[in-house]
Amino acid sequence: MNKVLKITLLVLAGAFLVIQFFRPTFSNPPIVPGQTIEESANVPAGVQMVLARSCNDCHSNKTIHPWYTQIAPVSWWLSDHINEGRGELNFSEWNTYTAKKKAHKLEEICEHVESGEMPLNSYLWLHRDAALAPEQSRMLCDWAKAERAKITVE
Template sequence: MKKVIMPIAAVLIIIQFFRPQKNISAQVQANAIERHYTVPQHVSTLLKTACYDCHSNNTSYPWYNNMQPIAWWLSSHVNEGKEELNFDEFNLYTVEKKKKKLHEIAKTVKEGEMPLSSYTLVHTNAKLSKPQQDEISEWASSLEKEIR
């Protein structure tokens, strides 16, 4: 049994020294959606609470992000989320991509697909009520029609 546990423990200790880069930005980005489009304050608050950890350049990390391999998994998840949609880089998108992303926001939030249940399991404040889902969805649909 020692021959199995000791190598596993050694690997778990060693990997603690290899940390992914954190996704932290202290300021509103130049291409952030709110710098170029109207985002009502209440919608902005909802987006920051339910979406921005994975879909912006600023993640609020939980305490367990200090443990490997969890930090690698979270980093991968955040990077995937930012590749799919990044509110801090929104104005870099083409008009067509902006419209597509806004349509996807409206649809996935209204259908309860976002935020992910694996995220809201730990971040209970990110759970969106039906009225909150509707508010985000209506805002995204309205902005999609507005963009030319």
């Protein structure tokens, strides 16, 4: 029994080492001047701080990759979320969106933070300080509504 346990642990340790060679790319796509939400919408400093702390890792090209997020299998799971998150909403490419898309995304931002869907729960597990206090959700939501109101969509 003892021997079986030892072999199992060795195999697991070996597998853990081997998967470390399969690294997702950690480089952030370039930020093109003029495309960011900060440059193309009114984003007050307080909102920018909340976005930076709670959203930008998955919804911008400013992802911060601390060492513990670079260890497989966490790295695979996180890079999936980053790719998917950027695909849905990328604050660094905001100005490439049509007015209609911007309006829609602003509505979604309010809905997703009010429902507690964002930031993803699994992310908060590693980034506890990214959790939104109720006043921060409200601030994001009020901001998103105010920006939404400025956009005319025909």
